[in-house]
Amino acid sequence: MILISTRDRIVERADTLFYEGGFEATSFADIAEAVGISRGNFYHHFRTKDDILDAVIDRRLERTRGMLEGWQGEGANPRERILSFINMLIANRTKIMAFGCPVGTLCSELAKLDHAAHARATDILGLFRDWLTAQFRTLGAGDRSEPLALHLLSWSQGVAVMAAAFRDEAFIGNEVAGMEAWLVSLTENSFKTKEH
Amino acid sequence: MILISTRDRIVERADTLFYEGGFEATSFADIAEAVGISRGNFYHHFRTKDDILDAVIDRRLERTRGMLEGWQGEGANPRERILSFINMLIANRTKIMAFGCPVGTLCSELAKLDHAAHARATDILGLFRDWLTAQFRTLGAGDRSEPLALHLLSWSQGVAVMAAAFRDEAFIGNEVAGMEAWLVSLTENSFKTKEH
DNA sequence: GTCTATAGCCGGATAGAC
DNA sequence: GTCTATCCGGCTATAGAC
Numbered sequence: 001m002i003l004i005s006t007r008d009r010i011v012e013r014a015d016t017l018f019y020e021g022g023f024e025a026t027s028f029a030d031i032a033e034a035v036g037i038s039r040g041n042f043y044h045h046f047r048t049k050d051d052i053l054d055a056v057i058d059r060r061l062e063r064t065r066g067m068l069e070g071w072q073g074e075g076a077n078p079r080e081r082i083l084s085f086i087n088m089l090i091a092n093r094t095k096i097m098a099f100g101c102p103v104g105t106l107c108s109e110l111a112k113l114d115h116a117a118h119a120r121a122t123d124i125l126g127l128f129r130d131w132l133t134a135q136f137r138t139l140g141a142g143d144r145s146e147p148l149a150l151h152l153l154s155w156s157q158g159v160a161v162m163a164a165a166f167r168d169e170a171f172i173g174n175e176v177a178g179m180e181a182w183l184v185s186l187t188e189n190s191f192k193t194k195e196h
Numbered sequence: 197m198i199l200i201s202t203r204d205r206i207v208e209r210a211d212t213l214f215y216e217g218g219f220e221a222t223s224f225a226d227i228a229e230a231v232g233i234s235r236g237n238f239y240h241h242f243r244t245k246d247d248i249l250d251a252v253i254d255r256r257l258e259r260t261r262g263m264l265e266g267w268q269g270e271g272a273n274p275r276e277r278i279l280s281f282i283n284m285l286i287a288n289r290t291k292i293m294a295f296g297c298p299v300g301t302l303c304s305e306l307a308k309l310d311h312a313a314h315a316r317a318t319d320i321l322g323l324f325r326d327w328l329t330a331q332f333r334t335l336g337a338g339d340r341s342e343p344l345a346l347h348l349l350s351w352s353q354g355v356a357v358m359a360a361a362f363r364d365e366a367f368i369g370n371e372v373a374g375m376e377a378w379l380v381s382l383t384e385n386s387f388k389t390k391e392h
Numbered sequence: 393g394t395c396t397a398t399a400g401c402c403g404g405a406t407a408g409a410c
Numbered sequence: 411g412t413c414t415a416t417c418c419g420g421c422t423a424t425a426g427a428c
Contacts, residue, residue, distance in 0.1 A: 006411075006412090020308065021308050021309070022220065022305065022308040022309065024218065024220050024221050025220050025308065025309060027402080027403065027404085028403080028404065028405085029402085029403085029404095037411095037412075037413090038412070038413055038414075039404090039405090040405095040406085040407090040412075040413060040414070040415085041411070041412050041413065042404095042405090043404095043405065043406070044411060044412075045411090047405085048404080048405080049404070049405095098307065099307060099308055100304045100307060100308075104304075104357045104361070105304050105308065107357070107360065107361040108296045108300075108301050108304060108357060108360055108361075109218065109305070111294065111295060111296060111360045111361070112216065112217050112218040112221065112295055112296075112301065113217070113218065113221055121361075122361045122362060125358075125361050125362070126362075147370055150358065150367055150370075151370075151371065151374065153358065154351075154354035154355055154357070154358040154367075154371065155350075155351065155354055156354070157353070157354040157357040157358060158350035158351050158352070158353040158354025158355070158357070159350055159354070161300045161303070161304060161350070161353040161354070161357060162321075162346065162349065162350045162353060164303065164304055164307045165300070165303040165304075165307070165317075165318045165321050166318060166321070166322075171346055171350075174343055174346075174347075175347065175350060178347065202393080202394090223420075223421065223422085224421075224422065224423085225420080225421080225422095233393095233394075233395090234394070234395055234396075235422090235423090236394080236395060236396070236397085236423095236424085236425090237393070237394050237395065238423095239422090239423065239424075240393060240394075241393095243423085244422080244423085245422075
């Protein structure tokens, strides 16, 4: 039997609720109810709502690192690893069509709230950027590695926003196919051309 | 002297506040203070916060139609008109880096709130989609017109999300250059290839 | 049309018993 | 560690005077 600490359960449920309902709109009562504890007990684990947000971002940073390490081990080459990234859009399409990208939407919300945690939420995107940059560098993209990484990350963010707006699954499929074709064209051209 | 009704001033200020602070986080008091009226007076014009949101979306729909008509008149050809769309990212870059895209972020927020106005907010994106589709069709893109329109709209949404996260102006410039090159490659190939 | 005053609720946060 | 009870403030919304 696995015992999960109340603190961890709070962070786990808060993570989900922040994703599905937004940070601002999620109340202590919502989280307490989801965890199954009283509101008062809450403050034994976290002093403020911002502390929970910090813990949620920590959790996401940790899980993102784990996921990237997993892709690193599974993929035989950088192209396959990048495909693992792209495939996230397909694997998570149902939730993305309902709530968008967990990271992108959090960054957008925290930007508007002018929240101190905005920079740390952006660090999660930074993990993807750096990992993708490393993949493109291994592919031989040289100085273009980071712009290419940012472009693909940006592309996926756009697809997530549009998917949550139009709720169009076929659109996601089209764009993912476009990403894969783009990746093929990059490797075929061996990064000799400047445009994609 | 131009007289603007209190109602219009409420909608105008609410539009700005919803953009810069988010719908949920903006209170009646915030709007009343921005307009310079009392909270009580508010309910003479709008019964609920959702009514204000509806009016704000109406305003955005109207202004978007006006903007698209303007581009239609200014641009000598569809390529130039599409460039007007792309140029929005440059013209509004300061606000986009601070708050993201007004439409994309509103759709994302309303999706999480499971708000009834989500579909109408998406209609604003739909105006861009349909207008861009018409431009690509005039360019001779045929059946690919709508996918191309959705792709460009999606691309711009991704850039807005990333710009608001990383606050990187150079990134916006790179992506806009990429969009322009993509548009050139499309017209040069006269839509004979399937990939971009 | 605009105001003040206020109802009623819910938010985050605290104190203290067990 | 968990609970109940509670405070305070801000929120939406209403009533009614001017």
